[in-house]
Amino acid sequence: MHREKWGTKLGFMLAAMGSAVGLGNIWRFSFVAGNNGGGAFLLLYLLFVLIIGIPLLLTEVSIGRKAESDVVGSFQKLAKGTPWYLTGFFGIISSFLILSFYAVVAGWAIFYFWNYINGSFFTQPAVGYEGAFGQFISHTWHPIAWTALFMILTITIVLSGVKKGIEAANKIFMPLLALILIALAVFSLSLDGASEGVKFLFQPNWSALSEPSIYIAALGQAFFSLSLGMGAMLTYGSYLRKENKLPSAALGIGLMDTFFAVISGLVIFPAVFAFGIDPSSGPPLVFITLPSIFEQMPFGGIIGLVFFFALILASLSSSVSILEVPTAYFMRVFSWTRFATSVLMGSIMFVMGIAVSLGFGIWSGVTPIGEKNILDSMDYIASNILLPLGGLSMALLVGWYFKKSEALESADLSSSSIGGFWYFIVKWMAPILIVLIFLNKIGIIF
Numbered sequence: 388m389h390r391e392k393w394g395t396k397l398g399f400m401l402a403a404m405g406s407a408v409g410l411g412n413i414w415r416f417s418f419v420a421g422n423n424g425g426g427a428f429l430l431l432y433l434l435f436v437l438i439i440g441i442p443l444l445l446t447e448v449s450i451g452r453k454a455e456s457d458v459v460g461s462f463q464k465l466a467k468g469t470p471w472y473l474t475g476f477f478g479i480i481s482s483f484l485i486l487s488f489y490a491v492v493a494g495w496a497i498f499y500f501w502n503y504i505n506g507s508f509f510t511q512p513a514v515g516y517e518g519a520f521g522q523f524i525s526h527t528w529h530p531i532a533w534t535a536l537f538m539i540l541t542i543t544i545v546l547s548g549v550k551k552g553i554e555a556a557n558k559i560f561m562p563l564l565a566l567i568l569i570a571l572a573v574f575s576l577s578l579d580g581a582s583e584g585v586k587f588l589f590q591p592n593w594s595a596l597s598e599p600s601i602y603i604a605a606l607g608q609a610f611f612s613l614s615l616g617m618g619a620m621l622t623y624g625s626y627l628r629k630e631n632k633l634p635s636a637a638l639g640i641g642l643m644d645t646f647f648a649v650i651s652g653l654v655i656f657p658a659v660f661a662f663g664i665d666p667s668s669g670p671p672l673v674f675i676t677l678p679s680i681f682e683q684m685p686f687g688g689i690i691g692l693v694f695f696f697a698l699i700l701a702s703l704s705s706s707v708s709i710l711e712v713p714t715a716y717f718m719r720v721f722s723w724t725r726f727a728t729s730v731l732m733g734s735i736m737f738v739m740g741i742a743v744s745l746g747f748g749i750w751s752g753v754t755p756i757g758e759k760n761i762l763d764s765m766d767y768i769a770s771n772i773l774l775p776l777g778g779l780s781m782a783l784l785v786g787w788y789f790k791k792s793e794a795l796e797s798a799d800l801s802s803s804s805i806g807g808f809w810y811f812i813v814k815w816m817a818p819i820l821i822v823l824i825f826l827n828k829i830g831i832i833f
């Protein structure tokens with residue numbers, strides 16, 4: 388069967404950046420940083436992005452480009468007769484877990500957008516923003532309707548083909564989102580009491596480092612934010628032409644994604660402290676904080692409207708890359724059409740999303756893992772466990788199964804001075820760090 392290719396390298400870059408930049412940078416980054424004490428978490432996160440994330444991003448895209456297949460097929464092709472392809476199935480499971488909650492949160496963002504269109508969030512509702520948000524997410528079917536809308540949009544883009552679907556929107560709205568975030572950060576930093584938030588984000592509380600869960604949280608955030616370890620970047624890489632050079636692309640995507648996360652932190656935390664919001668409010672954090680910022684800002688209503696519009700588009704370019712993972716796989720093995728496959732996969736994810744959404748209302752007592760509700764449990768399994776394991780498996784494939792020359796060639800690093808360094812990370816450092824972080828969490832070492 389004929390496989391699509393990106394029009395240009397820029398097309399790939401836009402799609403991959405679109406995949407990376409999304410709710411992970413603003414929504415997930417903020418609440419995970421807030422839950423894990425701020426500064427120490429940020430430091431670990433930046434470290435992991437630099438020494439594990441960006442090198443493995445290059446690894447993942449290289450695997451896809453070399454194999455020119457989906458997340459299962461690529462491993463079957465490159466490591467014939469080995470169990471490596473199981474990584475692909477973990478990736479597919481992750482894609483279902485992630486998109487089912489991603490769509491719920493994106494649905495919340497659409498609801499906010501709607502409230503800026505009709506003006507009802509221009510000023511604090513009688514119950515306050517926190518109260519209004521709480522009422523909304525605990526309603527039985529309202530949030531599900533917005534989730535459905537987001538899934539329909541995602542499916543529509545995927546069924547019309549990745550290339551046509553996303554290149555154009557990203558070109559305009561990513562820069563727009565960046566501009567708005569910078570303006571919001573400037574405003575947020577000018578609020579009374581903002582400096583507390585800056586301290587929270589940039590002054591590490593070293594004692595937090597003795598908590599094993601901070602490492603796994605930072606690792607999971609690095610993987611989630613870079614769209615790493617489940618095959619989204621692999622699948623996008625598989626639509627690349629051989630002549631496109633990868634190292635600069637991986638670096639650019641990684642830096643861009645990190646920039647969005649840090650700027651979001653500078654928007655959220657000064658405001659969190661200025662408005663007396665609890666930084667460890669969990670998933671609702673940005674949905675409580677942002678409207679309070681917009682309310683104080685001149686032209687805040689309009690800015691809020693444009694912001695949520697740009698956030699929805701950023702979320703769409705991420706959700707599309709998640710849905711593309713199982714779609715590419717099932718299309719190939721069963722020879723289904725792109726249309727039927729994406730509708731079927733998206734529908735299953737939507738049904739799972741219903742459970743996630745009810746987890747904030749009538750099913751709030753359902754806690755699959757410890758105290759975690761349905762969203763937190765699915766997120767934990769996917770982001771903190773399956774994605775790093777996927778990344779580990781990809782690193783081992785390229786570091787140990789490939790010959791060194793083959794590994795360097797796959798990443799376009801044969802004649803580069805940083806090739807040896809990258810290879811060392813992929814072969815030794817990243818795998819060892821990931822394993823140590825897991826062992827530490829389980830309580831086996833330290």
Ligand code: PHE
Pocket residue numbers: 406407408409410411412485610611612613614615617619705706708709
């Ligand atoms: N990186 C995306 C974000 O930050 C989410 C994502 C995770 C996309 C995993 C693809 C794969 O919003």
Ligand code: NA
Pocket residue numbers: 406407408409411412611612613614644
């Ligand atoms: Na991201």
